[in-house]
Amino acid sequence: MRRLLVILLLLAAMGARAQQKYADSLKNLIRVAKNDTTKAQLIHQLCYAYTWTNPDSSIIYSRQSLQLARKINYTVGIADGLGSLCDAETVLGNYPQALDYGFKALSLYKKLNNIVGCIYQNSTLALCYRDQGDYKTSMVYVHNALNLAAINHIPDNKVLGLFGEICSVYEKNNQLDSALFYAIKSSEHRSGVLYVFGSIYAKKGDEKLALQYFGKTIADAEASNIQVDIVDAYNGIARLYTAKGEPDSAIYYSKKAIALKSGKTYPLGLLETTTMLADIYEKEHTPDSAYKYLKLTISLKDNLFSRQKERDVQNIAFNEQLNQQELEKQQEQAAIRLKMYVLICVLLIILIVTFLQWRNSRHRKQANLRLQEQKEEIEAALDQLQLTQKQLIQSEKMASLGELTAGIAHEIQNPLNFVNNFSEVNIELISEMQTELESGTKEEVIEILEDVKQNLEKISHHGKRADGIVKGMLQHSRASSNIKEPTDINKLADEYLRLTYHGLRAKDKTFNSELITHFADNLPKVNVVPQDIGRALLNLFTNAFYAVHQKQKKAMPNYQPTVTLSTGMIDALIVISVKDNGDGVSEDIREKIMQPFFTTKPTGEGTGLGLSLSYEIVVNGHGGTIEIDSKEGEYTEFIIKLPI
Amino acid sequence: MHAKILVVDDEADVQPLFIQRFRREIKNGEFDFSFALSGEEALEFLHHHHSEVVLILSDINMPGMTGIELLSRIRHDYEKPPPVVMMITAYGDDENRQQAAEKGANEFLTKPLDFNLLKEKLHTFIHQD
Numbered sequence: 001m002r003r004l005l006v007i008l009l010l011l012a013a014m015g016a017r018a019q020q021k022y023a024d025s026l027k028n029l030i031r032v033a034k035n036d037t038t039k040a041q042l043i044h045q046l047c048y049a050y051t052w053t054n055p056d057s058s059i060i061y062s063r064q065s066l067q068l069a070r071k072i073n074y075t076v077g078i079a080d081g082l083g084s085l086c087d088a089e090t091v092l093g094n095y096p097q098a099l100d101y102g103f104k105a106l107s108l109y110k111k112l113n114n115i116v117g118c119i120y121q122n123s124t125l126a127l128c129y130r131d132q133g134d135y136k137t138s139m140v141y142v143h144n145a146l147n148l149a150a151i152n153h154i155p156d157n158k159v160l161g162l163f164g165e166i167c168s169v170y171e172k173n174n175q176l177d178s179a180l181f182y183a184i185k186s187s188e189h190r191s192g193v194l195y196v197f198g199s200i201y202a203k204k205g206d207e208k209l210a211l212q213y214f215g216k217t218i219a220d221a222e223a224s225n226i227q228v229d230i231v232d233a234y235n236g237i238a239r240l241y242t243a244k245g246e247p248d249s250a251i252y253y254s255k256k257a258i259a260l261k262s263g264k265t266y267p268l269g270l271l272e273t274t275t276m277l278a279d280i281y282e283k284e285h286t287p288d289s290a291y292k293y294l295k296l297t298i299s300l301k302d303n304l305f306s307r308q309k310e311r312d313v314q315n316i317a318f319n320e321q322l323n324q325q326e327l328e329k330q331q332e333q334a335a336i337r338l339k340m341y342v343l344i345c346v347l348l349i350i351l352i353v354t355f356l357q358w359r360n361s362r363h364r365k366q367a368n369l370r371l372q373e374q375k376e377e378i379e380a381a382l383d384q385l386q387l388t389q390k391q392l393i394q395s396e397k398m399a400s401l402g403e404l405t406a407g408i409a410h411e412i413q414n415p416l417n418f419v420n421n422f423s424e425v426n427i428e429l430i431s432e433m434q435t436e437l438e439s440g441t442k443e444e445v446i447e448i449l450e451d452v453k454q455n456l457e458k459i460s461h462h463g464k465r466a467d468g469i470v471k472g473m474l475q476h477s478r479a480s481s482n483i484k485e486p487t488d489i490n491k492l493a494d495e496y497l498r499l500t501y502h503g504l505r506a507k508d509k510t511f512n513s514e515l516i517t518h519f520a521d522n523l524p525k526v527n528v529v530p531q532d533i534g535r536a537l538l539n540l541f542t543n544a545f546y547a548v549h550q551k552q553k554k555a556m557p558n559y560q561p562t563v564t565l566s567t568g569m570i571d572a573l574i575v576i577s578v579k580d581n582g583d584g585v586s587e588d589i590r591e592k593i594m595q596p597f598f599t600t601k602p603t604g605e606g607t608g609l610g611l612s613l614s615y616e617i618v619v620n621g622h623g624g625t626i627e628i629d630s631k632e633g634e635y636t637e638f639i640i641k642l643p644i
Numbered sequence: 645m646h647a648k649i650l651v652v653d654d655e656a657d658v659q660p661l662f663i664q665r666f667r668r669e670i671k672n673g674e675f676d677f678s679f680a681l682s683g684e685e686a687l688e689f690l691h692h693h694h695s696e697v698v699l700i701l702s703d704i705n706m707p708g709m710t711g712i713e714l715l716s717r718i719r720h721d722y723e724k725p726p727p728v729v730m731m732i733t734a735y736g737d738d739e740n741r742q743q744a745a746e747k748g749a750n751e752f753l754t755k756p757l758d759f760n761l762l763k764e765k766l767h768t769f770i771h772q773d
Contacts, residue, residue: 413734417756418657424759425664451664458657505705515707 023049040068040077047084051091052192052226055265058088076117079108083121090128091228093267093304096312098128103320107327115152116159119145123165131268132305132313135173142166160186168196176200191221191229198236202243210240231262231269238276247280254280263300271300411469411502415462422455422462429455468495482621486525487533489574489642490567494519496534497565500541504549511549513561520568526644528622533642536617539610540578540638541565547582547636573624576640584632593628618642647770648676648693652686652702652714653732665759675766683709687717697727699769701762704733704740712747719748728769732757 026046033039043065050058062084069077082105089098102125109117126141145166149159156163163186170179183196198213214233221229234257241250257273274297281290429452436444494517504511541563548561566577585593594615618624624642651662659679669675678693680686683706690697700718704711715729728751731744736754744752751765 409734413755414655417734418655418661420756421661421665421759425661429664454660455664458660462657501707502705505710512710512713513707 036068036072037074037077040065040072040074040081043068044077044080044084047081047088051084051087052228053224055088055091059085059092062088075108075112076114079105079112079114079117079121082108083117083124086121086124086128090124090131091266092264093131095128095132095304096309096316099125099313099316099320102128103316103323107323110327115148115154119148119154119159119162122148123162126169127165130169130172135169137317138169139173142169156185163187164190164193167193171196171199171203174203176203191217191224191226191233194220195229195232195236198233202236202240207240207244211237214240227260227262228266228269231257231260231266231273234260235269235272235276238273242276242280247284250280251277267300267304271297271304274300411498412466415466415469418462419459419466422459426452426455426459469499482529482532484527484529487528487530488523489526489528489533489576490519490523492530492534493537493565493567493576496537497541497563500538500545501563504542504545508549511545512552513545513548513563516562516564518564518566518568520566523567523569523574524644526574526642528642529617532617532621536614536640537576537578539614540640542610543638544578544580544582544636547580551582570641572644573641574644576642577637578640579635579637581635584634585628585630585636586632590628590630594626647674647698647766648678648696649699649701649766650678650680650686650689650693650697652680652683652700652706652711654681654703654706656681658703666763669763675770682706683711683714683717686714687721690718690722694722699728699730699766701730701732704731704744705735712743715744715747715749730765730769 023046026042026049030039030042030046033042043061047058047061047065050061062081066078066081066085069075069081082101086098086102086105089095089101102121106118106121106125109121122141122145126138126145129135129138129141145159145162148154149162163182167179167182167186170176170182179196179200183193183200186193194213194217198210198217200210201207201213202210214236217233217236218230221227221233234253238250238253238257241247241253254273254277257269258277262270274293278290278293278297281287281293284290429448433445433448433452436448497515497517501513501515544563548563552559552561560581562581564577564579566575566579568575568577594611615626618626618640622642624640627639627641628636629639630636651658662677662679663670666675666677670677678689678697680689683702686700686702687709690700702711702714709717711731711733715731718727718729726748729749730751730753731740731749732753732755733740733744734755736752741752750769753762753765
């Protein structure tokens with residue numbers, strides 16, 4: 001709590017004796033105080049008790065409290081001490097010292113963030129400037145105090161003392177309405193404020209009210225032993241009478257003021273009195289008295305407002321300004337530093353975020369790179385695989401060629417058998433014919449000629465047959481030419497069925513199967529790559545024979561291995577069916593049977609490529625279909641459908 | 645002298661070939677040829693004409709019953725008198741030959757048939773009889 005509020009209220013309520021009692025009780029308390037802080041606070045209260053009544057004592061106690069506060073490092077105490085020094089020195093008219101203490105106190109309150117302290121210190125400084133007649137600067141401090149109270153929402157009842165002080169500044173600055181407003185607002189109505197009321201009304205020309213308030217002021221101030229206000233009040237009355245043109249009354253009241261001998265304790269008040277008296281006497285043509293008071297006035301003025309003092313005041317104010325600027329600069333710098341820290345933080349965050357993003361993008365890039373590499377590897381592997389597949393297809397062809405060789409040999413031997421023997425028979429027949437011609441039996445000759453003709457036809461037929469077989473073999477061994485040509489499916493299928501059968505027979509003598517063919521008549525020629533379709537069929541035949549052979553091996557009685565080859569036409573499709581009465585194919589195998597490398601044959605017997613090749617040829621090569629129908633234990637049927 | 649010979653071959657043209665090749669012998673009544681296009685047909689024929697057939701010429705590689713199987717059946721079914729069975733095949737390899745011998749073939753000939761050799765063999769076997 002700031003000093004004025006409590007103490008001055010107390011003082012106002014007390015008489016001079018009571019006040020003395022209060023001072024004595026404070027002194028007693030100070031003596032018994034055990035705690036230094038409490039002691040400093042009590043001394044400080046004592047200072048204020050003396051400020052207006054006995055400024056010299058106030059200064060002595062203020063210094064004591066200041067010393068003690070400094071000793072115990074009690075900062076609020078230091079500020080309070082400096083503040084009360086400022087008050088007392090102002091009353092005594094030592095303005096440079098007052099300002100010096102005042103500024104120091106204010107900066108300490110600021111440092112402590114003591115708002116109420118700041119408000120009252122601003123008000124004290126306003127009074128100091130007021131007493132020097134610098135109302136402009138005084139008003140600045142008044143506004144500072146009011147603004148601080150407003151900004152920090154300080155309730156009025158906490159700063160009533162402030163209103164009491166600033167109303168006097170408004171009054172001196174001739175802002176009478178504002179002065180009245182704050183005087184009323186102060187609601188203290190102690191002598192100082194009562195005097196302000198008086199002055200306001202005097203200036204407003206309400207002589208009667210002014211005199212009333214001045215009277216009240218004197219009564220109140222005498223009760224409180226506040227000489228300062230008594231002097232002011234007498235001066236106020238004198239001013240009134242001077243203005244009224246009643247110099248005698250004015251002189252009377254002025255003399256009353258002079259009688260208070262406030263030269264030391266309140267020189268400013270005395271100065272006003274002497275100035276006034278000098279004027280009056282001058283006007284009254286009383287040169288001696290005028291001279292006397294003029295001399296006194298000059299001496300007091302010199303004392304109060306010497307050039308040195310003015311310089312000091314200016315220096316102090318200037319220093320304060322510098323301090324303020326320094327403080328602002330520091331605050332600015334602090335603000336700049338704060339901004340910089342914020343900026344650095346933001347930059348750091350941006351940096352971190354950027355780094356994270358960079359790292360993420362790098363990871364992504366690396367992942368992409370890895371993916372790319374993997375893709376290339378996979379593509380390379382795929383290329384390799386496709387190449388291998390081609391090689392496998394070729395070797396599969398060669399393997400099936402090997403399988404066929406035996407069959408082909410057999411198939412060639414048969415027609416060759418006929419070609420050789422029929423031609424030999426013909427040679428015999430022709431020589432017989434010669435004999436018959438010589439003997440002249442014409443009928444015999446004709447008969448022989450008929451035979452020769454038939455035999456030649458047979459020779460021709462079987463020669464062509466052998467030719468066809470050899471051609472087929474050559475076609476089969478060649479890499480697919482992919483040239484489609486009109487082909488007799490019946491002939492092609494029959495040829496490959498026989499080739500396959502005899503090929504297998506040549507490899508395994510125990511193998512046997514009945515071959516049943518149902519060739520549809522009038523089947524149109526189909527545009528296919530013959531060796532490809534032949535190979536597709538060969539794979540189906542091989543599987544069919546393999547199936548019946550496996551079942552045969554189980555030595556089931558009455559089992560007749562049978563492979564049935566049928567051709568036909570459904571809608572615009574040529575249908576080739578290869579059916580065996582083997583063990584059939586289970587459903588799960590049926591799904592996989594067309595996949596490359598899928599085989600049910602023991603390792604080494606099948607590549608698993610046969611059916612996938614057939615599928616490739618029929619479906620991809622010729623736009624046809626391969627279906628599989630099977631009943632386990634009974635049959636398997638592959639049905640190829642080719643578009644015409 | 646009238647010797648009935650059964651020729652078993654899935655090739656239909658074997659018939660005219662034999663008839664022409666042996667036309668003199670047939671004319672002379674030396675040989676009498678019958679033909680079967682499969683092993684099954686041959687067995688059927690034998691079933692009815694067992695006593696007449698003195699010699700059987702059979703191809704090995706035939707659809708359905710093979711020549712070797714036919715041979716086994718003949719050796720199994722007709723012990724007395726055992727007919728002469730000569731195997732004719734396009735595969736003149738040792739394995740075929742050995743198998744035929746094991747199953748009791750009297751002779752093993754390869755295609756293309758050398759009819760002069762065949763005639764010689766036929767004469768030998770029939771003469772023995």
